[in-house]
Amino acid sequence: MSVPARFQSNDRWQQIKSKMGGWSLTTYGILxxxxxxxxxxxxxxxxxxxxxxxxxxAGFTFDWYGKMxxxxxxxxxxxxxxxxxxxxxxxxxxxxxxxxxxxxxYRFRGKTAVDSMFYLPVIIPDIAMAIMLLLxxxxxxxxxTPWKVNFFGARLAVPYSVIIGHVAFNTSFVAIVVRARLAxxxxxxxxxxxxxxxxxxxxxxxxxxxxxxxxIVGGALLAFTLSLDDFVITFFTSGAGFNTLPxxxxxxxxKGVTPKINAVSTLMLAVSLTLVVISILLxxxxxDGDSVQMGF
Amino acid sequence: MERLRRHPxxxxxxxxxxxxxxxxxxxxxxxxxxxxxxFLERGKYGGVEWVFTLDNIRRVFDPLYFKTxxxxxxxxxxxxxxxLGLGYPLxxxxxxxxxxxxxxxxxxxxxxxxxxxxxxxxxxxxxxRTHTGLINVTLMNWGLLSKPLPLYGNDFAIILGxxxxxxxxxxxxxxxxxxxLDESLLEAARDLYASSGKAFWRVTWPLSLPGVVxxxxxxxxxxxxxxxxxxxxxxxxxxxxxxxxxxxFLGAHDWxxxxxxxxxxxxAMLAATLIYFRWTKKSESSL
Numbered sequence: 001m002s003v004p005a006r007f008q009s010n011d012r013w014q015q016i017k018s019k020m021g022g023w024s025l026t027t028y029g030i031l032x033x034x035x036x037x038x039x040x041x042x043x044x045x046x047x048x049x050x051x052x053x054x055x056x057x058a059g060f061t062f063d064w065y066g067k068m069x070x071x072x073x074x075x076x077x078x079x080x081x082x083x084x085x086x087x088x089x090x091x092x093x094x095x096x097x098x099x100x101x102x103x104x105x106y107r108f109r110g111k112t113a114v115d116s117m118f119y120l121p122v123i124i125p126d127i128a129m130a131i132m133l134l135l136x137x138x139x140x141x142x143x144x145t146p147w148k149v150n151f152f153g154a155r156l157a158v159p160y161s162v163i164i165g166h167v168a169f170n171t172s173f174v175a176i177v178v179r180a181r182l183a184x185x186x187x188x189x190x191x192x193x194x195x196x197x198x199x200x201x202x203x204x205x206x207x208x209x210x211x212x213x214x215x216i217v218g219g220a221l222l223a224f225t226l227s228l229d230d231f232v233i234t235f236f237t238s239g240a241g242f243n244t245l246p247x248x249x250x251x252x253x254x255k256g257v258t259p260k261i262n263a264v265s266t267l268m269l270a271v272s273l274t275l276v277v278i279s280i281l282l283x284x285x286x287x288d289g290d291s292v293q294m295g296f
Numbered sequence: 297m298e299r300l301r302r303h304p305x306x307x308x309x310x311x312x313x314x315x316x317x318x319x320x321x322x323x324x325x326x327x328x329x330x331x332x333x334x335f336l337e338r339g340k341y342g343g344v345e346w347v348f349t350l351d352n353i354r355r356v357f358d359p360l361y362f363k364t365x366x367x368x369x370x371x372x373x374x375x376x377x378x379x380l381g382l383g384y385p386l387x388x389x390x391x392x393x394x395x396x397x398x399x400x401x402x403x404x405x406x407x408x409x410x411x412x413x414x415x416x417x418x419x420x421x422x423x424x425r426t427h428t429g430l431i432n433v434t435l436m437n438w439g440l441l442s443k444p445l446p447l448y449g450n451d452f453a454i455i456l457g458x459x460x461x462x463x464x465x466x467x468x469x470x471x472x473x474x475x476x477l478d479e480s481l482l483e484a485a486r487d488l489y490a491s492s493g494k495a496f497w498r499v500t501w502p503l504s505l506p507g508v509v510x511x512x513x514x515x516x517x518x519x520x521x522x523x524x525x526x527x528x529x530x531x532x533x534x535x536x537x538x539x540x541x542x543x544x545f546l547g548a549h550d551w552x553x554x555x556x557x558x559x560x561x562x563x564a565m566l567a568a569t570l571i572y573f574r575w576t577k578k579s580e581s582s583l
Contacts, residue, residue, distance in 0.1 A: 017492065018492065021492070022392075025385065025388065025389050025392065026389070028385050028386070028389060029386065029389035029390070029393075029401075032382065032385075032386045032389070033404060033405075035382075035460070036404075036405070036408045036460075036463065036464075037408065039416065039419040039420055039423060039460070040408060040411065040416070040419055042419065042422070042423065042430065043415070043418070043419040043422065046422065053428070054422040054428075054430070055422065055425075055428055055429060055430040055433040055434070056433060095314060095315040095318055096315070098311050098312065098314060098315050099312060099315040099316075101311055102308050102309075102311040102312035102315075103312070105308075106304055106305070106307065106308030106311075107304075107305075107308075108304075108305040108308045108309065109305070114312065114316060117316070117319055117320075117323070117324065118315075118319065120323065120327075121319075121323055123517060124562065125517060125518055125520065125521020125522075125523075125538070125561070125562075125565070126518075126521070126523070127521050127522075127523040127538040127541055127542060127558070128330075128521060128541075128558045128561065128562055131330065131541060131542075131545055131554060131555070131558055132323075132326035132327055132329065132330050132558075133322070133326050134545060135326065135329050135330060135333060135551065135555065136322070136325060136326035136329055138343075139329060164322050165322075167318070167322070168318075168319070168322045168323050171315060171318070171319065175315075225410060228412075229412045229413065229414075231412075231413070231414050231524060232523055232524065236542075236545065246412060246414050249414055249415070249418070250414060250524075253414075253418055253421065253528060257418075257421065257422055257425070257428070261418060262422075265412075265415040265418060265419070268411075268412050268415055269411055269412075269415065272407075272410045272411050272412065273407065273410075273411075275410065276403075276406065276407060276410050280403060
């Protein structure tokens, strides 16, 4: 049986076309990743530059890292960032998990309203949320009172307003991640537990919570990262004189570009990278899809 | 205890009580304050006078400020379109690569996204600055340029910074939609002699539309409310609505006007989102 010539040539043409398409797609992919990585790579390279310039290479040095670790204000801001991230992560993980359980497992009047309320902090641009909170803390008696605390030998004064601000946006993100896990979860195990006369609390403690754990840890990691990364909300809710690392970096950028900022950036990059690797490893171990841990 | 078990609604409220109360106090109340402040007069030294006025809302539409509003919209829309144009083929590339490589590619996509936004913006600052930026310095050293290109302190720099910052967020939902796509539908289209272009526009594109919509919203909203990018790459000359808002609190001490600006921004955002959703719904059903 012979195939009409018209179709034969068309087939070959299609083959060539699809091969070309595959090549150009791969080339595009490489270029796109180059676009994503080159600026960061250049930033890291110039943190080792033996000159004040970040555009002319003048030899290799670790000096800027030395200067960074001798800068008391930078060190203090690192401690502030860590303390803030830990505290706000703990609180928002508890609140977000409770919210996820309540919203995913129950039906009640007014659920749509509560649901939307939990999505709002994710949707609203951070500048709007920042000034909302600024006005609120100014108006309420809370103001910018600091929580004075000794954190691994560093004397910190972290305003309650900043902690609350971070919890306010993190809670929603935790709730979304935990809800995604809850929605995927197989409920038959919980039903089996109650068939075996476990009471509600026992079922939750022994079955639901362990199964939910990867979601909770994923949510906590996301909250921790978001808190470490936040600049806008911290900047507006802290009053004067309180710096987290991003706030400090913003101030430094405004004063002028130096490789010291590149060094601080590289440090922050290393921390985020570590956090991503941890979250990937955790999601691998729990045999979970990667989408949940990614946060979106 | 027995009564609790019989009333799941009561149980739900017990679980939800703390997070809901927290958000009511620390999110809904602040939102309400911004709303109320929009209609008050400014105090002499910051703060407000409790006198009702519509002046703040009127001032938002004063050409001086409204121009910035329109420019912010323009920047956000252009950013979203470029990000979509760059992000769609990237999502397609990841979705078409062998399954064992996809995880690594997604991971590679997310690393820049998990990197601090401020730092990624700063990275572009060191590249784009007019006289000391890496791009202009290098091109001039090579003798390719006699005078520096205007790469910094304009809309171009802001849009580039925003596209760079939000590209991963555009790719993820499109990738998710493409990955779910049923290959047999494309085979069916080819069996019916559809050209690859036609198969794409009649099968792949409509089925990936939910991802496109989600990605576009995730890019559009933060771009419209951008503050860091114009503050760093706009060079103090090119501003967006986020900077005007922040100026009312940091410099001008005009809280009611700042509140009015952010109220209008949030409402505009909501309106844009609703229009976009309806429009994509319509184009989806017409296909």
